[in-house]
């Protein structure tokens with residue numbers, strides 16, 4: 496198994512268990528690759544086969560791990576591109592987010608203009624808990640419906 500000056504152990508395999516995009520929001524999670532130490536925006540969560548620990552590494556470092564299928568990397572890159580696009584929307588266009596007041600409902604709606612209540616014009620549906628941290632750092636009006 497090859498790795499680029501990696502800190503990850505080379506005597507175990509890794510599987511890709513998730514991905515995350517922080518969009519430059521420091522402190523909202525991992526911002527440095529646990530393998531090469533470089534700052535990362537496109538994060539891959541990989542799990543060791545022996546130590547069962549989860550490591551947050553750059554998607555490029557993840558693509559050098561031979562135990563991970565290249566198709567999985569490709570899929571993760573597509574998801575990361577979608578997440579990056581959504582973060583850009585939140586940063587530049589989103590004015591209002593409406594969330595449900597019910598604890599078992601994690602669905603939220605993002606609007607590109609200011610609304611007072613749920614409206615059916617152009618909006619984006621998303622899972623609130625994934626983006627809660629970033630939304631709280633932006634100038635977005637949050638409405639609990």
Ligand SMILES: [Zn+2]
Pocket residue numbers: 528529530531532533552553555556
């Ligand atoms: Zn790295």
